[in-house]
Amino acid sequence: MRKIILLGMLLIGLLAANNFDSVNLAVNVVGNTFTLELQDASAFPAAGAFDLGSLAPGSKDFPVTGVIVAGCKSNSGRQWYLQVEQTEPLSDPAKGLTLPEGSLLVRGLLSTRSPNGKNLPGNLVAAEQKVLSRPSIVYSSTARGDAGFNNYEGTYVPLNFGVKIPGAMPEGNYSGRVLLTLTE
Amino acid sequence: MLKKIFFFLIVLTAFLSALLTIDVQPKKGGNTVHFDTAVGSGFYGDDTGSIILVIDRDGSDLNKKNVYLKMDYWAGPDNLSLQNGSLQWKVYYQSGGLAAYPRDWTAYSVRETPAFELNDTAQHIEIELGTLLKYVPVVQPNGHYETRIEVRVD
Numbered sequence: 001m002r003k004i005i006l007l008g009m010l011l012i013g014l015l016a017a018n019n020f021d022s023v024n025l026a027v028n029v030v031g032n033t034f035t036l037e038l039q040d041a042s043a044f045p046a047a048g049a050f051d052l053g054s055l056a057p058g059s060k061d062f063p064v065t066g067v068i069v070a071g072c073k074s075n076s077g078r079q080w081y082l083q084v085e086q087t088e089p090l091s092d093p094a095k096g097l098t099l100p101e102g103s104l105l106v107r108g109l110l111s112t113r114s115p116n117g118k119n120l121p122g123n124l125v126a127a128e129q130k131v132l133s134r135p136s137i138v139y140s141s142t143a144r145g146d147a148g149f150n151n152y153e154g155t156y157v158p159l160n161f162g163v164k165i166p167g168a169m170p171e172g173n174y175s176g177r178v179l180l181t182l183t184e
Numbered sequence: 185m186l187k188k189i190f191f192f193l194i195v196l197t198a199f200l201s202a203l204l205t206i207d208v209q210p211k212k213g214g215n216t217v218h219f220d221t222a223v224g225s226g227f228y229g230d231d232t233g234s235i236i237l238v239i240d241r242d243g244s245d246l247n248k249k250n251v252y253l254k255m256d257y258w259a260g261p262d263n264l265s266l267q268n269g270s271l272q273w274k275v276y277y278q279s280g281g282l283a284a285y286p287r288d289w290t291a292y293s294v295r296e297t298p299a300f301e302l303n304d305t306a307q308h309i310e311i312e313l314g315t316l317l318k319y320v321p322v323v324q325p326n327g328h329y330e331t332r333i334e335v336r337v338d
Contacts, residue, residue: 019204019248019337020206020335020336021208021334021335022335023208023209023210023216023217023332024331024332024333025217025218025332026219027221027317027329027330028221028328030221030222030223030326031223031224032223032326075323076325077261144262144264147325151321152267152324153323
């Protein structure tokens with residue numbers, strides 16, 4: 001009798017539990033993205049030039065006008081690096097003057113454009129460093145390329161450029177060129 | 185004799201309780217709804233993503249009117265997932281057994297969520313659910329992402 005009751009209860013249980021079913025769903029994602037887009041501090045596309053202002057000889061400054069945000073997007077899932085180098089020195093061609101290499105500076109800003117100001121997941125070089133004629137890393141992504149960060153919108157790295165003027169530097173209007181590179 | 189009657193009553197009770205069945209499967213057949221999509225785009229419906237849901241009920245189970253949907257967490261490469269809320273469903277077709285259901289696309293949730301309501305009398309209900317993957321961000325790593333859609337009636 002007990003066996004019959006147990007069997008009946010099992011049968012009831014099995015049949016009563018049949019009020020759900022499921023189906024599997026799979027998505028194959030394909031495509032390649034590896035882009036670098038420069039913006040100004042207001043999230044507008046960078047104009048292609050920024051002004052470090054006027055400085056007296058012997059002074060140093062990181063003006064807000066020297067902020068450039070590098071929008072880095074990669075879906076490789078591999079680590080990538082943001083590098084900066086000076087491809088043309090700061091010079092005044094009219095006067096034949098050139099600031100020495102290392103006068104141009106850069107530092108990473110800790111504030112980000114990600115939701116709630118979340119810190120960048122990779123390694124940002126926040127200390128000032130000289131922008132030289134060879135590439136220097138200013139940001140390294142995580143080993144998985146910052147995958148999933150910023151709600152999959154990419155990593156926006158704010159960089160503040162500055163300049164240090166030697167004490168004996170003659171006055172002039174100095175301009176140069178920097179190159180930002182995204183590399184794996 | 186008493187044993188036989190008791191057994192009969194148990195079996196009868198079991199069958200009376202077993203008047204609700206649910207079958208959910210891909211419209212295209214097989215066990216898995218499977219589609220491809222490129223980064224920076226999405227999957228906008230189509231037969232490939234359609235799910236056929238068939239509900240049969242009778243007797244006291246006609247009182248079970250609420251249909252719930254639930255989506256498992258995405259399982260992707262390196263434990264990555266697709267964006268929450270990007271996978272959505274919509275009733276493409278129903279055989280007349282639904283008393284209420286949303287007319288627009290609705291996001292699947294990892295929490296079991298009331299989806300639609302069956303009417304009191306429909307014993308056999310067929311529903312086609314369309315699938316929309318709204319947008320795959322351009323930085324979504326390539327790979328195979330899987331989840332599971334669970335349907336429950338209560």
